[in-house]
Amino acid sequence: MYDTIIIGKGPAGISAAIYLKRSNKHVLVIGKDNGSLYDGVMIDNYYGFPGGISGTELIERGVKQATEFGIEVLQEEVIAIDKLDHFTVTTNKNTYEAKTVLLATGKPRTTLRIKGFQQYRGKGISFCVTCDGFFFRGKHLALIGYNDFMLHELKDMEFLTDKITIFTNGNPLTVPVEGYPVVEDKIIEITGDGEVAKSILTENGEYAIDGIFVALGSPGAVDFATRIGALVEGSNLVVNEDFQTNIEGLFAAGDTVGGVLQVAKAAADGMHAAIALKKILKK
Structure with a gap:
């Protein structure tokens, strides 16, 4: 040690x-x-x-x-x-x-330059699964990331829910992920009801979520x-x-x-x- x-x-x-x-x-x-x-x-x-x-x-x-x-x-x-x-x-x-x-x-690291990100940061958008995961047990969650950092957060998130969608925000996935849908589209906007984030809009579709965790970069x-x-x-x-x-x-x-x-x-x-x-x- x-x-x-x-x-x-x-x-x-x-x-x-x-x-x-x-x-x-x-x-x-x-x-x-x-x-x-x-x-x-x-x-x-x-x-x-x-x-x-x-x-x-x-x-x-x-x-x-x-x-x-x-x-x-x-x-x-x-x-x-x-x-x-x-x-x-x-x-x-x-x-x-x-x-x-x-x-x-x-x-x-810098924050995401995505419409709605700052508005809903702390209101359905979190950077720490260990810190905030308790509030999202059993919910449909989005995990934004593509590398080892994302995979580490995913392992912690698996104890909370099995309803997880991974968004790489246009980055190539660099780690193996099994059993979860992966969306590699660029994220265009994060939308909500004015109080909390409710969906992620990408170049090719819209995805309803109950919470977003960000694990991009390092x-x-x-x-x-x-x-x-x-x-x-x-x-x-x-x-x-x-x-x-x-x-x-x-x-x-x-x-x-x-x-x-x-x-x-x-x-x-x-x-x-x-x-x-x-x-x-x-x-």
Whole structure:
């Protein structure tokens, strides 16, 4: 079991990993991609890089520094985090266990650009089967997604109802699905009675539903946090002065906690979170 699993290999995550490793903690970093720091981003206001540096190169340098310290950095997609007496982190390839977790994934993925989506978000549209599934037991549900994240949510949804239709919203289905209808049409609109969502309109038809769960793309820090009961305000995780959420052992740092969205701030968050993590691990 790891002392800490860090989700995200950006400045906040890698900075925290290095500080923890220097204190002889057993650390694992998992990151799917470079997040917002891709090739097209040029950073010219970060200390020590005259002339600037691309987002991709900064990420690569950080990962190289971490691995030289002996830190394990995996390129995998985290699809769920659960907690009983310790944390279990499930990826598209494996399952890992840790005493503590640090969320440093950056901002959550963008929402669906579909007519009616914002109107009915939270009114029949949910992002978390574990959180909201209880209210939809035995109902006819729609699950919007196409990959490992969707399949993971589907397995949780099966305990609620056997009336499930999967909508890929025009994306090719990348995981095997048996026993449930799959609609690969592009979604045009989500309609309802003004109070709750009632149907999904696609390019080729209309489908009556009682509830919609969204599991598109990759889950972000807010998705992970709400799944296990952590507090969220808007698109930010709520943390205390030690960067710990209301869930003991679950920490967050960087863009996902809000504030100034800058590399320097994210790296500082990672350092402060690591210092707090060391204290709780001593207990």
